[in-house]
Amino acid sequence: MAANVPVSEKEKMSTMTDDYSLSRVPAEGKTPMWKVLMVQIGGFVALSQFMLGAELGYGMPFWDAIIATTLGSTLLEFIAFGLGVAGQREGLSTSLLSKWAGFGTLGSAIVGLTFAISLIGWFGIQNSIFAQGIISLLGGHINFALVATITGLVVTASVLFGFKGLSWTSNISVPAFIIVIGLATYNMLKGHTMTALITMAAPGTALTMSAAVTMVTGNFIIGAIIMPDLNRFNHNAKDVFMVSVVGTLIGELGVNVLGVLMAHAVGSQQIMPIIYQLTGGFGILLVIFSSVKVNDLNLYSATLDFANFFKQVFHWNLNRGMITIVAGVLGTFLSVIGLIDQFSGFLNILGVVFPPIASIMFIDYWVLKRSRKQLDESRAKGELPEKSEVFHPVTIVAWVVGSAVGFFVNWGISSLNVLVVSGLVYFIGMKIFDKQPQETVITETAPEKEEDDA
Template identity: 25%
Template sequence: MAEGSDKLQQQITEDQKRFEFAFDPVPADRRQGWFSLFLVLAGYAIAVSNFVTGAAIGYRMTFFDAMVALVVGDAFLIFVAVSTGIISFESGWSTSFLSRMVFGKKGSTIFSLLLVASSINWIGINGNTFARIVTANFPGIPIPEALLGAAIIMVWSISAMRGYKGLEIVSWIGVPIALILAIVCFVLVGVQNGGYGVILAYTPNPADEMPVVTAVSSIVGSWVFGCLITPDVCRFAKNHTSVVAAGTGAFLLGLFCLQFVGVVVAQVSGMGDFSVATAAIGLGLLVLICTLVCLCTTQDNNIYGAGLAAQNILDATRLKGKVAHRWIALAVTAASALFAACGALQWLLPIIQFLSVLLVPIPAMILAERYFVRHSKFTLEVNPIAMICWLAGGVIGQVCLSTGFSVSAIVAYVFTALLYTGLSLGFDGKISWKRDHESLTETQASDLSLDD
């Protein structure tokens, strides 16, 4: 009897691994140490998009204003990443399943669709960036830019298809290499065109100048999606300290440091396009290698997160538990390759500013639900309060962004958290919610509720 029970448990564990724990909390025996967590998160945050965002901002601002924007924007992003990471550690759930505590089961599929679309966007943009860097440094290369971008994206799927272990292996190799190359790049920039002294005297063209609040919104928009899917990794943590230490260190390293290099490159070269700027000052080949490594450690995480979000969508269909993680990862990769071939990079700044408004309200509601409302919607079909607050937070953020009032992302976050808390405390007990009793067992649902 015991032997049969052991075999059944072993089969259940194998099934969970096949779907990368998309439908279940990560069990204790699969949790990882803080250094493994740090490596995977650092590999994710060490992204070429941070070079690109830093250059785009540095070209349009003085050095001092650019530093203020980086500090404010990155501090907010680290707060979002660590706070949601702690909640995922406590529950063991992925980002998509975690959103059920706010949106309900069917409501969370809308959020999951947004996650998948955002992943495809970022993977496509980064593939397009890589292709641009190659053609800028090797203008005579016979391979079309669209094909180059699509090809590198397909390579990224290899590690993502292997789940957390694949992310860890790539990070062990890529993080040290990327950091060394980034440091070398920064040092070499100092001997170009007057060195670092140029940046202190740099003055942007008045026609191109960007306000600090807009720059912060761009910084938040460039990585709020990355912070939002941090729970997909942090659910493997063993304790709170690991989440705080690994998350803070990894994002400081990957976000601020790489954005800083981007600012310096733009101001020394006088160009806002990171790919063209590095080629113009003779660092094209070095940056090409660094970019390739950064992309490999980052985009597999995006593919991984999109795969988990897709499983949450499939959970409401007959395909639940029938499509393995590796095949979903491959499908996400194919869609991203197609987007890259269409020239995804041309929509970079408009997209990241839009995402800063659309995505920021979601972690605000997750935090408010977990610590202030404490009435998890995990067994509901749809939570209309969450939908109302999401829309209201997005509208407030967009108004702030279009009018230049304060930092749109931070205003939207605080507003949404307060609105969701107030409406939930006022109406949760008065509305007859329609529940989906088949979505989770009562025990599983209580894992995300603090009102027991």
């Protein structure tokens, strides 16, 4: 039957599942800003963000929690916006953009693989939470493996359709979460005045400002780094500004504020008891299903990163749709057999490794502009640059030094320390050792034609 399908239809189906994973997003692939904004808000308006707000509110007075949220968000918003605009200009995902933003062919492959492993891990963890929530609502009489398999495959199916699938699930999950938050806020204010909630002391053990800001930035860093994955579908920098700023205000600040207030009202940092006390089982149900949005983003970005890894290392043009199926099944399998519980420690380690990537990419693209001429010339043709570095030693040094600061330096704000140190090391190192990059750095030429497109 496949032979009877017109070529144009085959191409259309391939584009839908591949989602420009190994190429620039062309003009016809761009989408209205509000669709990207809904996906961005969906990444924030989720259970994990609400949990962060509740933890801040449990350990801090209201205004201290707001200051911590504002500082943490602002610190990363600058880098998030810069990377988002770079992704929009070039039409490239984060891992592919990194090839011409400091990391070269080998570095971008490592970046892609690191992101992909981490995101598959989070996919498995979120899927386990999703399944456990459904089981608890149904009285605990259903087999976990069965429910986790079903939930994992359902999310995988939605991600198979790329950005369109993300947009579709956002249109369902975001309103569902807003309904829960609205209902919880209404019930909260029936028993407490706003003045009392704002002025009361924190109900739990005191949390320092440094620790709180680190928590906020740690929660946001992955979202900041993958900004190109979403914003490559935007039309211009103004759209990116709306997505990054409005998305952060509504999601990061808005949800955190409500989480803080509800932690004060209920006297708990455990989010499920808070939701249950204020909304009942109906609220729990909607919150569980709204968490699907976060897992969509986890799996979607992971597939882009895997595609880039196989392209750079093995020169395989694997279709993102095929990768989605394999990665989704793998993440689902890990959650079903329970190995994902042992994976969380490794994921925490990766959390220290990520910030230097954002800093290096930002400095290379916007400050040093080492590959901007190649990118500009190839963008005018709708192609990728023909040449790229294999790697540069300065990148590795900056990445390692920045990560080491995150592991061993305990003063100040950890994530900010990592960003600043890795950025400075990279900038100074390139100024000293990269005066003639085309002569001193190994480069590779892209193959003229790839025949093994999967």
